[in-house]
Amino acid sequence: MELKQFVFYIFALLTVGSAVVVVTVRNIVHAAFALMVTLFGIAGLYVFLQADFLAATQVIIYVGGILVLILFGVMMTSGKLDMKLKLERGQLFWGGLVSLLLFLLLLPVITQTPQWEVADDGASLEPTTHRIGEMILQKEFLLPFEVASVLLLVALIGAALISRKEVREEE
Amino acid sequence: MTLHHYLVISAILFTLGIFAVLTRRNAISILMGIELILNACNLNFAAFSRFVTPPTDLSGQIIALFGIVLAAAEAAVFLAIVLAIYREFSTISPDETDTLKG
Numbered sequence: 146m147e148l149k150q151f152v153f154y155i156f157a158l159l160t161v162g163s164a165v166v167v168v169t170v171r172n173i174v175h176a177a178f179a180l181m182v183t184l185f186g187i188a189g190l191y192v193f194l195q196a197d198f199l200a201a202t203q204v205i206i207y208v209g210g211i212l213v214l215i216l217f218g219v220m221m222t223s224g225k226l227d228m229k230l231k232l233e234r235g236q237l238f239w240g241g242l243v244s245l246l247l248f249l250l251l252l253p254v255i256t257q258t259p260q261w262e263v264a265d266d267g268a269s270l271e272p273t274t275h276r277i278g279e280m281i282l283q284k285e286f287l288l289p290f291e292v293a294s295v296l297l298l299v300a301l302i303g304a305a306l307i308s309r310k311e312v313r314e315e316e
Numbered sequence: 317m318t319l320h321h322y323l324v325i326s327a328i329l330f331t332l333g334i335f336a337v338l339t340r341r342n343a344i345s346i347l348m349g350i351e352l353i354l355n356a357c358n359l360n361f362a363a364f365s366r367f368v369t370p371p372t373d374l375s376g377q378i379i380a381l382f383g384i385v386l387a388a389a390e391a392a393v394f395l396a397i398v399l400a401i402y403r404e405f406s407t408i409s410p411d412e413t414d415t416l417k418g
Contacts, residue, residue: 149317150317153317153321157321157325160325160329161325161328161329161332164328164329164332164333164352165332167332167336167348167349167352168332168333168335168336168339168340168348168349168352173342173344173345176345176348177348180348180351180352183329183352183355184355187355187358187359190322190325190359190362191359191362193317194322194362194363194365194366195366195371196362196365196366196377196380198377198381199358199362199377199380199381202381202384203358203384206384206385206387206388207351207355207384207387210388211351211387211388211391214391214392214395215344215347215348215351215391215395217395218344218347218395218398218399219344221399221402222343222344222398222399222402222408236338236339236341237339239338240335240338240339241335241339243334243338244331244332244334244335244338245331247330247331247334248327248328248331251327251330251331252324252327255320255323255324255327256320258319258320258323260318260319260320261318261319261367261368273374273377276372276374277374277377277378277381280374280375280378281378286375286378289382293382293385293386296385296386296389297385297388297389299389300389300390300392300393301392303393303396304392304393304395304396305396307393307396307397307399307400308395308396308397308399308400310403
């Protein structure tokens with residue numbers, strides 16, 4: 146087996162294995178840290194897909210932003226250290242059944258997808274940042290870019306408004 | 317590595333995320349499941365961008381970037397709502413917060 150393939154399988158196993166830990170472990174802090182490993186694994190897979198800018202963005206925004214936000218949420222909402230997650234038997238059974246059926250539904254879809262393969266296989270690796278910037282700022286993705294910035298502003302104001310303490314005025 | 321490898325990884329992540337959303341009884345764990353689902357989507361976009369479109373066309377990667385932006389906004393609003401619910405009910409189990417009256 147080639148070294149490259151070996152590394153790919155390591156990243157794939159890391160991603161899937163830690164995702165299993167995320168959904169099964171009972172301690173929510175452990176789940177958050179397992180999610181961090183999953184996100185790093187996906188960043189590694191992006192590198193295999195020659196998406197270097199996407200991998201860097203994944204690490205910065207997911208691991209540096211969203212995961213820290215999740216940990217803050219865990220700290221502020223688990224009052225008396227009740228971080229253990231309760232699971233109900235029946236819910237576990239039906240949830241597992243539904244997700245298994247969904248996976249079995251997805252598998253034939255995947256096997257019917259044509260088996261594309263890339264010929265050059267990393268021989269002509271060049272940075273994607275320049276081209277992504279060009280496509281966003283000069284070509285067809287300018288409008289979605291602006292809409293995304295407005296959406297971020299709305300989310301910022303909304304989050305601050307919802308989570309602030311309510312101040313009641315004296316009557 | 318073919319396209320199928322990435323699609324299978326992404327399908328596994330997607331179903332695990334669905335499983336978390338269906339079985340977890342803590343809102344933040346549900347958010348983790350949603351993040352897994354969004355990551356599976358982004359991985360699919362990046363994989364198709366690499367294998368199907370010519371190397372000069374990076375539309376798939378850009379859509380994955382927008383997906384990351386949306387996930388960030390969604391997580392911020394989600395956690396703000398969870399904090400407000402916790403302040404009101406002292407719990408964030410979706411089963412117990414079943415009234416809309418403040």
